[in-house]
Amino acid sequence: xxxxxxxxxKAPLMDHLIExxxxxxxxxxxxxxxxxxxxxxxxxxxxxxxxxxxGSRGPRTRNSSTPRCWNIS
Numbered sequence: 001x002x003x004x005x006x007x008x009x010k011a012p013l014m015d016h017l018i019e020x021x022x023x024x025x026x027x028x029x030x031x032x033x034x035x036x037x038x039x040x041x042x043x044x045x046x047x048x049x050x051x052x053x054x055g056s057r058g059p060r061t062r063n064s065s066t067p068r069c070w071n072i073s
Contacts, residue, residue: 038045
């Protein structure tokens with residue numbers, strides 16, 4: 001690659017900032033969509049994540065030994 005090729009491929013600072021802004025917006029939209037999806041299925045996701053620790057008892061239920069803030073009701 002010659003010096004002329006490198007100079008021809010350089011973009012001004014504003015072009016880089018515009019590209020960064022568009023990528024950040026796309027990433028935030030992706031996280032927002034994922035958050036909304038997970039919000040609607042929070043109980044099901046929680047039950048899937050705790051299933052291995054519950055053994056054959058089924059999904060965990062609230063009891064006196066589990067702190068209240070750990071349960072999703």
